[in-house]
Structures are given as C-alpha cells and as structure tokens.
Amino acid sequence: MASSRFMEWNGNQSSVAMFVLLGLSDEKELQLILFPVFLGIYLVTLIWNLGLILLIRMDSHLHTPMYFFLSFLSFIDICYSSSISPRMLSDFLKNEKMISFIACATQCFVMLWLSLTECCLLAAMAYDRYVAIGSPLQYSAIMVTSLYGRMIAGASVIGFLSSLSLTVSCFHLYYCGPNIIQHFFCDLPQIISLSCSNPFSSQMTLLLVAIVVGFGSLLVILLSYGLIAASILKISSGKGSTKAFNTCASHLAAVTLYYGTALSVYLCPKSNQSMKQDKVLSVFYVILIPMLNPLIYSLRNKEVKGALKRLIKRATALCQ
Template sequence: MAVSRFMEWNGNHSSVTRFVLRGLSDEKELQLILFPIFLGIYLVTLLWNLGLILLIRMDSHLHTPMYLFLSFLSFIDICYSSSISPRMLSDFLKDEKAISFIACATQYFVAAWMGLAECCLLAAMALDRYVAIGSPLQYSAIMAPGLCGKMVAGAYVIGFLSSLSQTVSCFNLYYCGPNIIQHFFCDLPQIIPLSCSNPFISQIILLLAAIFIVFGSLLVILLSYGFIAAAILKISSGKGSAKAFNTCASHLASVTLFFGTVLSVYMHSSSSHSMKQNKVLSVFYVVLIPMLNPLIYSLRNKEIKEALKRVIKRATY
C-alpha cells in the first residue's frame, strides 16, 4: 500500500521517492500520550542548552577552555535534537509517517554530523581535563584559545566530512523495493538493507566512521582517564584528590550515558525484539541526553551557580 504509492516508474524499473517511518509505536492512543511528553522534553532541551550558552557568553569568569567546549557541546545538542525531534513530534499526529527521499537524507546528514562531532568534542574535553589535572601550572599555556578553537573546528570538520561521505554513498544507492524504515528517524543501518544495489561501499564507509571516529574518540577518552587516575593517585591530600575527581565527574557521566547507549544500539543482533529495544535506547541518546547534558554539567558546578547569581544580580540592579 505505502510501498506502491511512493514509487515512480523509471524505464522498466520503479524507484522509491519516499520512505515510511514506523515510529516509536503503532498504537494511536500511545502516540497521543507521548506527544506532550516529548514536546516538553524538546522545549526543555532548547531552553537549558540555550540558557547555558548565553550564561557562558555573558559571564567573563566562564571564559575558560572547559566552558568553551561546554558551550559548543550545548550547540551540538540543540542541532542534534532539532534534526530529529520536530519530525518525530509531527509524526505522532499523523496516520502515515512518510518522509521524502531528500528530507530523509538531510535528517541523517545533520544527525550524523552532530553525533560524530559530539564524539570528537567529548574526546577533546577529556584531553582538557587531563591537562588541567596532570599539568595545572602549564594549563593556561597548553590550552591556549588558539588550540581550543582548532580542537572545536576539528570536531565539526571531522563530523561534517564523515557524515557527508556516509550520506552521499547511502542515498546514491538504488531503492526499488520496500520503503519502510523500522525506526522513528532516518538511520543508515535501517536504510541500507532496503537498497536494491550493492551496498558494500556504504557499509565500508559506515564501518570506517565507527572505527576511527566513535571508537577512536572512546580510546582517547579512556587513555585520558587512565592518565587522570594516575595523576590523582599522586596527589597526597584526600581533599585535593576529591576536588580533582569532582572536575571530571560531570564529563564522565556524560561520556558514559552517550557512548553507553550508542554502542548498545549499534552493536546488536537484528531481531524484532532487539529492534524494539533499540528504539527505546535510541530515545536516550537522541532525545534525553541532549536535555540531560546541561543539567549534568550545572547541577554540582559551583562556578556555573555563581555565574548565574551574578547575571541575575546584574539584571536586577
């Protein structure tokens, strides 16, 4: 039904012009319940991340490498969530969740760009924490604004080039048969199997991105924390050790949530049970983590709380 309606004849063959997203659930009643919940989460994500970016920009005490990285992480989270959430919200109110070929490619390109950039940025933040704890006296000299800017630009460029190569290779494949994506957003592992042409190059590009960017970033983070642990053990006072670890706690929580859910989704068997499980896990890294990140970094952070008090005081008086 949906397959035949979104096909066009091209000589002796028919090609897919649209995909159909299965969404989170087929139950209409559940979709109407989920709509206000996910709308609330998306609005909170926008407000918290924009608020954190503005606070970092407005308070000069927060013009340090750690908060520079944090403001760019918030920007990534806004873009990442916005590439998927609005479409998902509109689909909750539709009977037929159709998405055009171009819109699907655009959604994947932006989501993959931001997701891969976040991997690289979390690795850069781990290096920043290692320098802060391992070489506190040389920290300002090592983590100069120029280097921080290059690290942020590098994260965006790597994410952009990788996402572009994945999107171009996947959406240049020929699609002539089933057009139903078993997900609530356009995701390559669910789209590539629908192709009628040989997907070998697309699969190789996807695998290389996973190895070099995702696992590469994770390796940098693990090595950085290995050196951080060694540096903390050298600190003689218990209070100093606790303070040093406290500066890493938020980043460590963010890394565990992000990489934990991403790896659990993409390293799985393709059974129908695991597909339902993956949809639920995908909600965590697509919808919930962008909302939780600013909260994780702000909740126990005295500098952010003090900066907020200063901004409120200036606004009041």
C-alpha cells in the first residue's frame, strides 16, 4: 500500500503514524532563500536572550523582581524558539516534511507549556509594575523573594498542567486518514480537525484553557494597567508621570505584540486565504517575538544600558 509508511495497523483499523507539515512554502527556491534568513533569526534569538540572562545574573543592580521575571521570560523564549525553529529549518531542506505522531505530540506539549506559562508570566509582570507604581514605598516589602518565586513556579505549573490536559485530550483522539497539517509546526486546532472521532471533548478542553489561562491572564493584565493608569493620574508632576509610564512601556509593548498576533490568528474566521495570513502572523508570534522581546526590554531601559556599560568597563579593565 502506497500510504503504509504513514499508517500503522491496529486490528482491523489503521491509524496515523506520521503527519505531513506543508511548511511556509512549497517552492524549493523560496525555501532555500528562507533557510539562511530564519537560521539568522534563530541564532540572534539565542544570543540576545542568553546575553540578557547573563547580564542580569552578573550585575547586582539588576537583582530585582522585575529583572528576575525578565530573565525567566528570556529563558522561555529560548526554549519556545528551540521547540520550533530547528525542525522548521531542517524542513526547508527536505522534499517531504514528515513528523511522527509522538514527535508532533511532544512539540505540541512543549509549545503549549511555554506559551501558556508566558501568558501567566506577563500577568505576573503586570502585577509587579502595578505594585512598583501604585505602592512604591511598600514595593520591597510586598515583592519579596518568596512571593515572586512562587509566582514564577505557579506560572510554570499552570502552564504544565494546562498543556498536559490539552495534549492528552487531543492526541487521545483517533486519527485514521487525513494527516496533512497546513502549517510549519504542529498546530493544535488543526490537528484536532484531522481526527476521525468526535473532537467535542478536546475542543471544550481547548476552549476552557483559552478562557481560564489565556483570557484570565489578559484580564489580570488589563486590570493591572487600569490601576497603573489611575496611579499615574494621581502623580502631580509631569516628569514623575513620564518616569512611571516608562517603567511599564516595554512590558505593555510586549503584551500588545504577543496577544495581538495570537488573537489575530486564533479568533479570525478561517478560509484558504486566511490560512496563508495565519502562517505569516504565526511567524511573527512564534519566531520573531522571542527575538524582539530582549530588544523591547533593553533599548529604552537605562538600567540595562547601565549594566552593559559596567560590564564592558570591567571587561576592558581586565584586558589591560
């Protein structure tokens, strides 16, 4: 049978053993052009995020809750990008972009774990900015190590359990034939649509996680920024208001990029044309945002710039 390598037999029934990823493009020439572009993006993502983590760890002035959250965000971005980019890069050089059932399930689990953890982390960072602006005198007493450590652990556990429930509910379904995923990674909604069994339970699990974790985190962020706005309006001096706003501008930009692109992909009605648009938007939030996050938090951040200058100064002194 021609399709035997894609299927495995289970009694009188056959089930899918391999999925086929269509990738970003089926044009070989374009794939060869995209390979060095996305390889460069991946390497820059690793270097910038790892560099930011090391800078935060090496400079004592950055040993604060905000930069602890930021270093964890960079760690998530490294892992998130690494769960997708290496396979996508190898697929650019292949004629058949196949992925095994187990590998697809693993990629889904890791991606969902990291993306849902990032949702919770962005909410925790919004709360941190609210405390810093709304209660600056009590900030050190409120944001103690045990609290922000528990916030990080809580975000990771929520992401892990949510991802586990989604992955199990999706890959527990029966897949008997259709195995083409119109994407460059294992996208959960598309995989569920390929099932030959009733996907209702998986769809409900996906909806529940999206509402509780995704929109729940967004609600916390919006409430935090509402309180931040109210606190800024109470500041009498214009200089003080500008300084307060600048402390959360980078986080607000990161949240807008992350949620803006994700909502555009998963809330818009689907059609053949929108599938192509989804791929472009997915490249942005899956590939580009992990690269942009360290830049967003560094370019206008005087403390990060100061830490980098101090590090360069120390390195120069050691070399002399």
